[in-house]
Amino acid sequence: MKRFGHKLHLLTWTTSDRDEESSGGGIGIHLLNACKKGDRSAQKRLFDMLAPKMFSVCLRYMGDRDSAEDVLQDGFIALFTRLDSYSEKGSFEGWARKIFVNTALMHLRRTDALKLSDDIELAKGLDSGTVTPIQNLGYRELMKMVAALPESFRTVFNMYVIEGWSHKEISEALGITEATSRSKLQRARLKLQEMIKENL
Numbered sequence: 753m754k755r756f757g758h759k760l761h762l763l764t765w766t767t768s769d770r771d772e773e774s775s776g777g778g779i780g781i782h783l784l785n786a787c788k789k790g791d792r793s794a795q796k797r798l799f800d801m802l803a804p805k806m807f808s809v810c811l812r813y814m815g816d817r818d819s820a821e822d823v824l825q826d827g828f829i830a831l832f833t834r835l836d837s838y839s840e841k842g843s844f845e846g847w848a849r850k851i852f853v854n855t856a857l858m859h860l861r862r863t864d865a866l867k868l869s870d871d872i873e874l875a876k877g878l879d880s881g882t883v884t885p886i887q888n889l890g891y892r893e894l895m896k897m898v899a900a901l902p903e904s905f906r907t908v909f910n911m912y913v914i915e916g917w918s919h920k921e922i923s924e925a926l927g928i929t930e931a932t933s934r935s936k937l938q939r940a941r942l943k944l945q946e947m948i949k950e951n952l
Contacts, residue, residue: 779844788835799828802845806852812910813856815899823859827852853915857925860907897947905940912937 779801786794806827810820831851838847898906907926911917912933917925919933926933 781840784835784838784840784844787832795832802831802848803828805845806848809849809852810856812895812898812914813853813860813907815901815903815906819859823852823856826859827855830855849915853911857907860903893951894944897944897951900947901940901943905936905943908933908936909940909944 779798783794783798787798803824807820807824810823810827811817814820814823831848834851838844898909901909908922911922911925912919919930919937922928922933923930928936
């Protein structure tokens with residue numbers, strides 16, 4: 753399948769699109785309407801606007817660039833397929849982000865990475881208040897450490913800490929118990945704490 757961004761014509765911006773996007777309104781409704789109609793140059797423009805941020809989302813979940821690129825492409829296919837379901841209420845970028853997170857989760861399910869066992873016994877006695885503050889650690893360094901976590905830990909950590917999902921939402925999305933979600937989050941935090949200490 754041809755990937756978005758390859759062999760597409762250069763864009764021509766209409767005045768209304770430029771004005772809407774430069775006014776701080778983000779992705780303009782004219783651009784979205786053109787994408788819904790199958791306009792390839794509009795789809796290319798939307799891809800270029802969203803791809804850097806959405807690639808970061810994919811990379812956080814997948815842990816390596818090749819897998820993240822695959823998820824990015826599948827995420828854009830899903831996004832363009834579902835554009836008609838965007839209600840135009842709230843942030844389009846926030847709506848799109850959910851699609852990419854769900855696409856990443858689907859990829860992880862396909863590879864059995866999310867067949868998480870209940871490790872409650874291992875989590876007993878762990879105090880969530882023991883994690884060392886990481887204010888002095890740079891964002892990129894921290895994201896590299898998150899990417900190095902085991903897949904099940906990384907997934908729960910991303911969903912809870914980065915995306916703001918509740919343990920109930922995580923348990924429903926991954927088919928695990930809330931206790932397992934809490935356990936995986938705690939173990940991810942402890943693993944990060946170990947990595948931070950090693951890099952101080």
